[in-house]
Amino acid sequence: MSEYEHYEAVVVGCGPGGAAAAARLAEHGVETLVLERGVEAGSKNVSGGLIYAEDSAPYTIDGLFDGFREEAAERPVTDYRIHNIAGDKVKTYDLTDLHEHDTDWCDAVLRRKMDSWLEARVHEKTSETGGGVLTNVRVNGLLREDGEIVGVTCDELDPIEADLIVAADGVNSELAREAGLMDWEEPDEWFQGVKAVVDMDPEAVNHRFGIDDNEGVAHLFSGDLFEDVRGGGFLYTNEESLSIGTVFHLDSLVAEQAEPHELLDALLTHPVMAHWIGDGYDEREYAAKLVPDSKKVAHREPYRDRLVLVGDAAGQMQAQGPIIKGMNHAVTAGALAADAFAITRGNADPEAAGRRYAKLLEDSGTMAKLRPKQYELARTVGERETVTNVVDRVLESPLGSVALGNPLADRVLERAYNSPFLVSMLPDTRTGYTTVPTVIGEARGKSIRWKNDAEPPTLEERIGDLTYDTDVGNPHIELRDASVKASGAAVYACPVSAEAFGGGCYRTEQVKTNGDEETLVSLDTQPCVECGTCAIVADTAWEHPRGGKGVEYRQG
Amino acid sequence: MLTKGVPDFSEGAVSFDEDGHLERGKTPTVMNPNDAFALEAALQTRVRHGGHVSGMSMGPPGYAEVLEGAMESVYTDDSYLLSDRELAASDTWATAITVSSGIEKYREEVADVDLVFAGFKTADGETGQTGPQTCWALEWPIVTHVIALDIDPDERRLRAKRLVEGDVDEIETVEAPLPCMVVTDPEFEPTYRKAAHRLTHKRLRAETQERAAEHDEHLTTWDHADLNLDPDYIGLDGSPTIVSSVDPIPKAPSEREATMIDPDDGAAMEPVLEELQPFAGGD
Numbered sequence: 001m002s003e004y005e006h007y008e009a010v011v012v013g014c015g016p017g018g019a020a021a022a023a024r025l026a027e028h029g030v031e032t033l034v035l036e037r038g039v040e041a042g043s044k045n046v047s048g049g050l051i052y053a054e055d056s057a058p059y060t061i062d063g064l065f066d067g068f069r070e071e072a073a074e075r076p077v078t079d080y081r082i083h084n085i086a087g088d089k090v091k092t093y094d095l096t097d098l099h100e101h102d103t104d105w106c107d108a109v110l111r112r113k114m115d116s117w118l119e120a121r122v123h124e125k126t127s128e129t130g131g132g133v134l135t136n137v138r139v140n141g142l143l144r145e146d147g148e149i150v151g152v153t154c155d156e157l158d159p160i161e162a163d164l165i166v167a168a169d170g171v172n173s174e175l176a177r178e179a180g181l182m183d184w185e186e187p188d189e190w191f192q193g194v195k196a197v198v199d200m201d202p203e204a205v206n207h208r209f210g211i212d213d214n215e216g217v218a219h220l221f222s223g224d225l226f227e228d229v230r231g232g233g234f235l236y237t238n239e240e241s242l243s244i245g246t247v248f249h250l251d252s253l254v255a256e257q258a259e260p261h262e263l264l265d266a267l268l269t270h271p272v273m274a275h276w277i278g279d280g281y282d283e284r285e286y287a288a289k290l291v292p293d294s295k296k297v298a299h300r301e302p303y304r305d306r307l308v309l310v311g312d313a314a315g316q317m318q319a320q321g322p323i324i325k326g327m328n329h330a331v332t333a334g335a336l337a338a339d340a341f342a343i344t345r346g347n348a349d350p351e352a353a354g355r356r357y358a359k360l361l362e363d364s365g366t367m368a369k370l371r372p373k374q375y376e377l378a379r380t381v382g383e384r385e386t387v388t389n390v391v392d393r394v395l396e397s398p399l400g401s402v403a404l405g406n407p408l409a410d411r412v413l414e415r416a417y418n419s420p421f422l423v424s425m426l427p428d429t430r431t432g433y434t435t436v437p438t439v440i441g442e443a444r445g446k447s448i449r450w451k452n453d454a455e456p457p458t459l460e461e462r463i464g465d466l467t468y469d470t471d472v473g474n475p476h477i478e479l480r481d482a483s484v485k486a487s488g489a490a491v492y493a494c495p496v497s498a499e500a501f502g503g504g505c506y507r508t509e510q511v512k513t514n515g516d517e518e519t520l521v522s523l524d525t526q527p528c529v530e531c532g533t534c535a536i537v538a539d540t541a542w543e544h545p546r547g548g549k550g551v552e553y554r555q556g
Numbered sequence: 557m558l559t560k561g562v563p564d565f566s567e568g569a570v571s572f573d574e575d576g577h578l579e580r581g582k583t584p585t586v587m588n589p590n591d592a593f594a595l596e597a598a599l600q601t602r603v604r605h606g607g608h609v610s611g612m613s614m615g616p617p618g619y620a621e622v623l624e625g626a627m628e629s630v631y632t633d634d635s636y637l638l639s640d641r642e643l644a645a646s647d648t649w650a651t652a653i654t655v656s657s658g659i660e661k662y663r664e665e666v667a668d669v670d671l672v673f674a675g676f677k678t679a680d681g682e683t684g685q686t687g688p689q690t691c692w693a694l695e696w697p698i699v700t701h702v703i704a705l706d707i708d709p710d711e712r713r714l715r716a717k718r719l720v721e722g723d724v725d726e727i728e729t730v731e732a733p734l735p736c737m738v739v740t741d742p743e744f745e746p747t748y749r750k751a752a753h754r755l756t757h758k759r760l761r762a763e764t765q766e767r768a769a770e771h772d773e774h775l776t777t778w779d780h781a782d783l784n785l786d787p788d789y790i791g792l793d794g795s796p797t798i799v800s801s802v803d804p805i806p807k808a809p810s811e812r813e814a815t816m817i818d819p820d821d822g823a824a825m826e827p828v829l830e831e832l833q834p835f836a837g838g839d
Binding site: 005007033035123127131132134137156157158160 | 750752754755759
């Protein structure tokens with residue numbers, strides 16, 4: 001008899017992936033313990049916030065959780081557009097066809113409300129099979145026996161053994177990294193998103209977007225308002241607020257030395273926003289998160305021993321041009337991992353469930369969505385700098401502008417944007433993100449001269465408005481190399497730090513040593529929003545804070 | 557689980573008359589703060605080993621609220637209040653006689669008792685005598701200043717760590733047979749390192765919300781007749797000690813001047829920061 005507590009399954013993280021896994025495990029009669037590090041599920045979570053239910057997917061969130069759309073979601077997306085911006089010129093395409101491709105429904109969500117609702121349902125379901133959900137518990141590592149993963153270790157609990165360990169612990173999964181399945185090495189494998197949730201009366205939302213109570217919009221923004229940083233912006237309508245944010249390739253943020261909060265402000269204060277935001281800008285919450293690029297990092301074999309990875313932890317976040325789908329894939333993956341365990345239950349091979357899970361991801365078509373073949377083929381030519389430069393020069397030339405800007409091209413482009421096949425081919429270069437939209441905006445766009453009076457809060461005010469329970473004396477990030485060369489990128493790339501701002505996580509300091517003066521990077525983890533950016537762009541030893549500690553999102 | 561209501565001595569709640577005497581009627585009653593640790597110890601024992609936890613108090617009918625608070629905070633199953641006019645003005649001796657009679661009656665009529673938990677002295681009396689005297693009356697062992705404890709249900713023994721304060725603080729590990737009284741030290745902190753214990757804790761909390769909302773239905777009140785106590789041996793008549801007078805200790809006037817500064821007022825904070833500058837580390 002082992003000295004450790006034992007559960008048939010331990011699920012780490014109670015976001016949509018963990019919730020789906022736990023609910024499905026409970027349906028299979030599996031004794032399931034869910035460990036969530038937040039004070040409540042959703043308090044550590046951020047998303048842009050659209051959740052899809054795909055026609056082709058084997059599982060959907062409302063299929064697993066009755067009443068999800070009515071009780072946990074915000075507005076459905078009934079109008080989907082992309083705005084190509086050049087200066088104050090804007091050309092808008094309707095992307096509803098692309099949006100509705102393979103879509104049963106799609107709702108905007110705020111994660112605190114959504115995930116806490118899921119937590120309650122998951123606790124009910126898992127309690128029936130001898131388990132339940134525990135919050136304020138941080139799983140800090142893997143329990144091994146003779147080198148084999150057999151359970152988890154926690155800050156707040158004694159080690160726990162399990163026959164199945166589901167790592168649904170998000171984009172910065174410490175379990176995936178400890179198992180050697182994921183890393184934090186390459187900035188080009190990640191996006192960074194920042195978001196403002198803007199308070200708005202439901203009547204104003206309806207009026208400004210021309211919608212009813214049970215309707216909503218999704219707007220995307222690309223072009224030159226973010227200068228040369230590759231990425232785009234979004235606006236989604238919630239019941240009584242807007243989610244407005246920007247998502248950029250992390251390597252591009254680093255290369256351009258861009259400040260994420262300033263890029264967000266560029267969107268918030270653009271004339272195109274004036275009508276929607278109106279006067280009296282009231283920001284409820286500023287948030288940030290890393291987004292894995294599934295095309296590059298979705299793990300084809302996301303398992304090791306009894307451990308399986310689900311959702312962001314496995315890189316299962318599909319971000320391709322205007323398509324941004326993460327939560328739905330996490331739900332599918334979580335449910336499939338549970339099914340894989342149920343099918344192989346009792347099998348002596350500890351990797352039987354993991355292998356079956358990987359096969360189910362393939363067979364269900366999920367992996368093909370996360371890692372589209374078209375992209376793999378296209379990127380070999382498309383992402384070379386010389387190709388990008390040549391294409392960009394042609395597009396920016398009078399000839400190119402005529403080609404993109406004529407009425408025929410307009411229709412072709414709108415159709416092309418709406419083709420799931422073509423979109424999945426889009427190489428990740430500035431051509432798609434900046435050049436094409438800018439040329440379209442320039443040639444076809446109408447000038448918008450509305451005055452935008454929005455005054456977004458300063459970074460200091462944004463940090464001041466966030467809720468923190470700081471683990472005093474026990475910082476969760478350690479700066480291993482304080483040289484500017486190794487860690488200087490964090491000063492601007494960190495969403496709660498800025499070059500000229502001393503109150504953020506990262507700053508540079510002049511340090512005198514033996515008569516020499518040297519610039520060093522210093523770190524204060526108090527304002528940290530746990531996004532993980534610095535784990536990639538700086539040299540750190542990065543962990544999550546203890547259970548219940550650190551930032552607590554109220555909106556998410 | 558024994559608890560007592562005391563005047564709320566916290567800043568702003570407590571009220572004194574011109575002579576410095578406590579105005580009992582104007583000061584709200586709260587649970588004796590030290591009892592919170594005993595409650596946590598009772599809850600921890602129940603979470604780890606199962607069982608039934610009852611709250612018991614002696615005092616006026618208003619103390620039912622204190623017992624209700626215990627139900628809300630540490631999920632007691634039911635409450636027992638020893639209350640009538642004959643019990644008023646009891647000293648520690650009369651209180652111990654009454655409380656021990658309450659525990660005996662509980663054992664006869666409700667269920668056998670393995671453990672009694674009590675806090676370390678009350679905020680109003682500060683004697684620290686009632687617990688030991690109650691134990692003496694019950695002829696039970698008592699373990700005081702407990703900062704951690706565990707029970708071996710098979711051996712029916714308790715093992716506890718006691719904080720012994722002196723020139724050098726020591727932690728003593730003691731064992732005692734059940735039934736036994738446990739008096740917690742304010743340093744007592746419950747620990748729940750097993751997932752199963754935390755799940756039990758969460759279940760108890762969910763179950764208690766409904767129960768605490770209808771506390772009256774779970775409250776039993778016993779008077780001196782129920783407890784079969786002779787009025788000559790309880791209350792004021794049964795109390796060998798009386799408090800003859802209370803002398804307030806006047807607060808020494810402050811010798812230093814205090815200036816109030818609004819921390820949001822940048823200009824006003826300026827000199828404060830300048831004063832602090834020499835004490836700040838680094839540059």
